[in-house]
Amino acid sequence: MKPLGKWFFGILAWVIAIIIFFPIFWMMITAFKTEQGAYSPDLFFIPTLESFQSVFARSNYIHFVLNSIYISFSSTICCFVLAIPAAYKMSFFPTVKTQLTLLWVLSTKMMPAVGVLVPIYLLFRDAKLLNSIPGLILIYTLMNLPIALWMVYTYFCEVPAAILEAARIDGADVWRELWYLLRPMTMPGLSSTGLLLVILSWNEAFWSLNLTSADAAPLTSFIASYSSPEGLFCAKLSAASLLAVAPILVLGWVTQKQLVRGLTFGAVK
Amino acid sequence: MSVETSVHVVESLTSPHSIGQPSRLKSLLMVPSVGVLFLWMIVPLAMTIYFSVIRFNLLNPNVSGFAGIENYQFLWESGSFFPAIINTITLIGLVLIITVVLGVLLAVLYNREFFGKNVAILLVIAPFFVMPTVSALIWKNMIMHPVYGLIAFVLGKLGFPAVDWFGDYPLLSVIIIVSWEWLPFAFLILFTSLKSLDHEQREASAIDGAGSIAQFFYIVIPHLKRVIGVVVMIETIFLLSVFAEIYTTTSGGPGTATTNLAYLVYSFGLQQFDVGIASAGGILAIVLANIVSFFLVRMLAQNLKESR
Numbered sequence: 001m002k003p004l005g006k007w008f009f010g011i012l013a014w015v016i017a018i019i020i021f022f023p024i025f026w027m028m029i030t031a032f033k034t035e036q037g038a039y040s041p042d043l044f045f046i047p048t049l050e051s052f053q054s055v056f057a058r059s060n061y062i063h064f065v066l067n068s069i070y071i072s073f074s075s076t077i078c079c080f081v082l083a084i085p086a087a088y089k090m091s092f093f094p095t096v097k098t099q100l101t102l103l104w105v106l107s108t109k110m111m112p113a114v115g116v117l118v119p120i121y122l123l124f125r126d127a128k129l130l131n132s133i134p135g136l137i138l139i140y141t142l143m144n145l146p147i148a149l150w151m152v153y154t155y156f157c158e159v160p161a162a163i164l165e166a167a168r169i170d171g172a173d174v175w176r177e178l179w180y181l182l183r184p185m186t187m188p189g190l191s192s193t194g195l196l197l198v199i200l201s202w203n204e205a206f207w208s209l210n211l212t213s214a215d216a217a218p219l220t221s222f223i224a225s226y227s228s229p230e231g232l233f234c235a236k237l238s239a240a241s242l243l244a245v246a247p248i249l250v251l252g253w254v255t256q257k258q259l260v261r262g263l264t265f266g267a268v269k
Numbered sequence: 270m271s272v273e274t275s276v277h278v279v280e281s282l283t284s285p286h287s288i289g290q291p292s293r294l295k296s297l298l299m300v301p302s303v304g305v306l307f308l309w310m311i312v313p314l315a316m317t318i319y320f321s322v323i324r325f326n327l328l329n330p331n332v333s334g335f336a337g338i339e340n341y342q343f344l345w346e347s348g349s350f351f352p353a354i355i356n357t358i359t360l361i362g363l364v365l366i367i368t369v370v371l372g373v374l375l376a377v378l379y380n381r382e383f384f385g386k387n388v389a390i391l392l393v394i395a396p397f398f399v400m401p402t403v404s405a406l407i408w409k410n411m412i413m414h415p416v417y418g419l420i421a422f423v424l425g426k427l428g429f430p431a432v433d434w435f436g437d438y439p440l441l442s443v444i445i446i447v448s449w450e451w452l453p454f455a456f457l458i459l460f461t462s463l464k465s466l467d468h469e470q471r472e473a474s475a476i477d478g479a480g481s482i483a484q485f486f487y488i489v490i491p492h493l494k495r496v497i498g499v500v501v502m503i504e505t506i507f508l509l510s511v512f513a514e515i516y517t518t519t520s521g522g523p524g525t526a527t528t529n530l531a532y533l534v535y536s537f538g539l540q541q542f543d544v545g546i547a548s549a550g551g552i553l554a555i556v557l558a559n560i561v562s563f564f565l566v567r568m569l570a571q572n573l574k575e576s577r
């Protein structure tokens with residue numbers, strides 16, 4: 001009975017995993033089919049790069065990839081520039097107000113995007129930020145800053161205060177402390193924070209759809225242009241999607257543990 | 270640990286000024302973050318409130334002046350408001366039930382050891398990293414399509430007629446897609462939390478004769494209760510703004526069948542350019558979110574106190 005149960009649950013777990021992953025798998029293999037072949041559900045076929053070629057021919061695909069890379073990495077760097085000093089202050093020099101500040105920071109994340117869509121749209125229109133890359137970088141920085149602050153704060157809190165105090169007695173100033181002590185000690189935590197922020201910006205689709213069109217559009221809103229009703233292009237859609245999803249899927253798998261910490265604001269580690 | 274603490278004590282006795290004394294200079298470090306977040310929170314909010322009580326249409330500059338509650342009244346009486354509220358609540362409610370129930374069951378299942386467990390976990394969490402526009406289009410055109418879709422193919426092999434998902438069950442289709450995206454989130458968090466469950470407690474209960482089902486209800490569920498609360502509240506905040514999935518698959522239709530609050534605000538504000546009415550809708554979304562976040566922040570505050 002015992003080993004039988006073990007086998008049963010193992011097989012059940014795998015069957016569920018395969019069902020959940022299947023749409024992604026299906027997208028992956030359809031990307032290598034011809035456009036005609038995409039309409040027949042064959043698992044075995046002669047793979048072709050035709051769809052990838054026509055994705056590149058049909059639109060300036062690299063342009064949108066670069067937009068996505070540029071926007072997500074820039075906003076992540078901006079988040080760090082803002083969050084690290086504040087987290088440093090809050091974790092090593094806490095006052096009575098620190099906890100309150102942290103909770104307030106968190107509460108800014110509770111604002112639903114749709115609640116402020118209209119004013120942001122108008123402000124962006126007046127500031128000529130509509131359909132611009134700096135505009136999206138700004139929004140993504142503000143959107144992710146609470147998560148960045150909380151994560152960096154929890155990583156800084158794990159550094160024993162005694163080490164910093166020892167350095168200070170030896171005459172290190174704030175910047176040396178940050179650079180020679182905190183940076184190497186918290187590097188693993190900070191890099192996974194960075195990866196999480198890149199993932200969140202890369203996949204963001206509310207603001208990118210509403211605030212950008214062709215020029216500054218990242219991949220999320222470029223892919224949406226495949227929803228045009230005139231004719232289906234399953235193979236091309238799959239090829240374009242696969243290229244957009246694959247790098248972030250790999251990053252996501254690498255950072256899964258930090259993801260939990262970041263998305264629950266440290267409530268679950 | 271005790272060594273560190275004692276060092277801390279000794280040093281704070283010998284050099285009181287270097288420790289725990291925040292200078293004004295150090296407080297300045299917080300100014301940029303807190304400042305931009307303050308602006309981000311207060312400026313758009315104030316503008317939304319203001320716009321919601323004035324007459325403001327981008328296409329018609331002659332419409333102006335104080336409107337009082339007219340915008341809210343118009344929204345209330347417009348045919349799409351109640352469907353939008355019902356759709357928003359149905360979508361959030363069903364997605365929460367699906368993701369939390371399946372998430373708990375999956376987490377319990379994956380808490381066992383089995384062959385290739387780590388790889389299987391990667392497959393389960395993968396949908397969370399797929400951008401919403403891609404998920405929506407893949408599901409619509411390749412999985413749920415009534416002619417070429419995978420589901421239609423499987424049903425056909427089994428001798429059943431194909432289902433026109435987006436034609437006949439548009440809201441359900443959106444709910445399925447959104448649940449598929451958020452199940453990994455619920456699973457990952459519940460699974461992580463379950464790993465910290467004390468094994469001795471389970472063993473003790475097993476010795477006392479508790480079966481798997483009794484263990485599930487008397488040990489696993491109470492352990493996960495708080496984390497389930499966190500998952501529910503975080504998902505609710507994000508699900509209030511579900512937009513890309515609707516935008517790319519149904520554009521809110523047919524009729525108002527898949528129009529939620531987010532899509533309603535978009536269609537009033539950015540399609541009909543009626544800023545006033547769209548802002549009134551935005552305020553409603555903010556009020557709903559605040560009710561939820563009130564409880565979430567209280568819970569996280571509790572957590573912060575315990576961990577420090």
